[in-house]
Amino acid sequence: MTHYDLIIIGGGPAGLFAAARAGAGGARVLVLEKMAEPGRKLLITGSGQCNLTHAGDMPGFFGHYGKGGSFLKPALRHFTNTDLVSSFTALGVPLKSGEDEKIFPVSRKAQDILDALLADCRKHGVAIRCGEAVRGVERSGDGFCVTTAAGEYRSTFLLIATGGASYPSTGSAGDGYAFARALGHTIAATAPALTPVTIRDYPFSDLAGISLQNCTVSLFREGKKVDGFCGDLLLTHNGLSGPVILNASRFILPGDEVRVSFLPEEQRDDLVQTLTGCGATRVNTALSTFHLPERLQKRLVDRAGIPPEATCAHLTRASRNRLVQIFTGHQMTVEALGGYRIAMVTRGGVALDEVNGKTMGSRIADGLFFAGEVLDIDGDTGGYNLQAAFSTAALAADAVLKRLKSAGSS
Template sequence: MTTDTGDYDTIIIGAGPAGLFCALQAAAPGRKILILEKKPACGRKLLITGSGQCNLTHGGNIREFLARYGDHGAFLRPALLGFTNRDLIAFFESRGLDLETDENGKVFPATRKAADVLDLLLRECRERGVRVRCGEAVIAVERTDGGFLVTTGAARYTASRVVIATGGASYPATGSTGDGYRLAAALGHTVTPVRPALAPVVVEDYPFARLAGISFEGVTVSLFRDGRKTRELAGDLLFTHTGLSGPAVLHLSRYTAAGDALKVSFLPGMTREGLEKDLLAKFAAHGTRQVKTILADYGLPERFVLALLEAAGIPADRAAAHLAKKARGALIDRLTAFPFGVKAVGGFREAMVTAGGVALEEVDKKTMASKRVPGLYVIGEVLDVDGDTGGYNLQAAFSTAVAAARAITGAQGR
C-alpha cells in the first residue's frame, strides 16, 4: 500500500450518475477532486438503466415528483426544486445530447443509448480536471483532525470532504453491493434496514405461468396484509413465468412482503356490482354466445380469458345462458379482485432500486451534508429514498448530487 501525497479538496466514493454529476458540478480551477470507483469502469449500473436506453428523468411538473418517492418525497423537495428535470434536460441538451420524451412522459437520449449519457458525464469530468481512479474499492473512511483519511486496497488518500455516492444494493453485479451503508455506519450514521424495491413478485401456486409476457393496461392492484387492504394503485401489469411485474406491482413492491396478497381488478373503472349488472344484461341478450366470446368484448386477451375460465372451473365452450349463478359469481370475483398470494418479493438481483439506507433525519435535506460528521455528504440511492419507475430515481440522484456540490463549493469559497 502507498500513500497518495496529494491532499484532495473532495473525494467522492462511487462513479455512478450521482458521483460523476457531483464531481463535475463541484469542479473548478485549482480545486482537486478525486472519484474512487471499485469496478474497473465507471457507470456500470447507469449503462443498464431503462434496458440500456437510460430513462434519465420524467417530463412532468417537478412538484408532481414529490409523490413518487413513497413516504420520503418531502426530504427530496429542496433538492428537486433546486435542480429540476428541466434543469437536467437543459444540461444535457446544451452539451449536444438531444433528448426525447415518450408517450408516458419518460425522457431518454434521442439515441436511446445509455453509453452516450455516460460518455458525456465522463467527458465533463475530464474537461473539468476531475481525477477518476477505477478498480479501487474503498475499505475505510476515518475522520481526522484535518478532514478524512480514505483507505483503498492500493493507497490512502486525504481530503477535506468526502461524498458517499455508492448507490444501493440492487443489481450487485454492477457494483451496487451496499458498501456505502457500511462506510456510513462506521462513521456513526444510522442505516435503516434495506430491502429490494421496484421488484417483481413471486406468486404462490401461480396459475398463469404459461401466459408470461401478457400485459394489461391501467389495472387496479390492491395490497392486503392479514386480510386488510393497506395500499392500492392503478397501473400496467405484466405476467411473468413466476408471478407479477409491471409498474403497478413494482411500485407496490416497496411495501410488499411474503404472506401478503395482491388482488387485481382486470377491468379498469368497473366495480364488481357494475360488472355483474353488465354481464347479466349481455347474457340475457346473447344467451347462445359462449362466455369466452362475451368476455373478449371487454378487451381481455383470449389466452387470459381461457385461463381465467379454467381457474373458475368453467368449460371453455360454456354458453352464457347455461352459466350457473355460482359460476358467474366466481368469474366476476376473479375479474374484479383476482387474489395472488405473495410467496416472495424479487431479490436484489432483480430489483431496480433499494429501499432503506442512510437515515434521512441525519442528513441535511438542503445540502445533503451529514448532521453527524462535518465534511461528509451522502447522495443518491445510498440514502433511504426510492422512487417509482419512470426516471424518478435518476432525477433524485442528479438533484441530490447538485445540492451537495453547491454546498461544497460554497463552503470552499468562504
C-alpha cells in the same frame, strides 16, 4: 500526497455528476470507483436506453418517493427535471419525452449519458481512479482520510455516492452503508425494491409475456387491505411484474395477498351488466368486448369453473359473482420478492433524519455528504430514481462549493 477539496466514493451517475459540477466550480475532486470502469449500473438502466427522468412539474414528483418525498423537495427544487434536460443537452446529448412522459436520450443509448458525464469530468480536471475499492474512511483533522489498496487519500469534504445494494454485479453492493456507519450514521433496514414478485401456486406460467394496461392491484395483509396501486401489469413465468408491481414491491412482504383486477376499475359495473344481459350468448363471446388477451380471458373463465360452451343464461348468481371476482379481484399469495440481483433499487439506507435535506450534508459528521441511492430513498419506476440521484448530487456539489468559497474568503 495530494490533498483534495472533495473525495467522492462511487463512480455512478450521482458521483460523476457531482464530481463534474464541483470541478466546474473550481474544486479539486477525486472519484474512487471499485470497478474497472465507472457507471456500470447506469448502462443497464431502462434496458440500456437510460430513462433519465420524467416530464411534468416538480410538485408532481414528490408523491413518487413514498416517505422520502418530503426530504427530497429541496433537492428536486434546486435541480429540476428541466435543469437535467438542459444540462445534458448542453453536453451534446439531447433528450426526448415519449407518450408516457418518460424522458430518454434521443439516441436511446445509456452509453451516451455515461460518455457525456466522463467527458465533463475530464473537462473540469476531475481525477477518476477505477479499480480502487475503498477499504476504510475516517475523520482526519478537519477533513477525511480514505484508504484503498493503493494508499491513502485526504480531503476537506467527502461525498458517499455508492448506490444501494441492487445489481451487485455492477458494483452496487451496499459498500456505502459501512462507510456511513464508520462515520457515525444509522442505516435504515435495507431490502430489494422495484422488483418482481413470485406467486405461490402460480396459475399463469404458460401466459408469461402477456401485459395489461391500467390494472388495479390491492395489497392485503392478515386479511386487511393495506394499500392499492394502479398501472401496467406483466405476467411472468413465476409471478407478476410490470410498473404496478415494481412500484408496489416496496410495500409488499412475503405472505401478503395481492388482488389483481385485470380490467380497469371503471369497467367492473360493465362486466356485471354484460354477464346478466347477454342471455344465450356464450360467456367467452360476451367477455371479448373487454379486449383482454384471448388466452388470459379463457384461463380466467376456466378458473371460475365455467365450461367454455356455457352461455350467460347458464350462469347462476354464485357463478356470475365468482367470475366477476376472478376478473376484478383475482387473489394470489406472494411467495417471495425478487432479490438484490434483479431489483432495480434498494429500499432503506442512510437514515434521512441524520442528513440535512437542504444541503445533503451529514448532521453527524461535518463535511460529509451523501447523494443518490445510498440514502433511504427509493422512487417509482419512470425516471424518478435517476432524477433523485442527479438532484441530490447537484445539491451536495453546490453545498461543497459554497463551503469552499466561504472558507476561501474568510
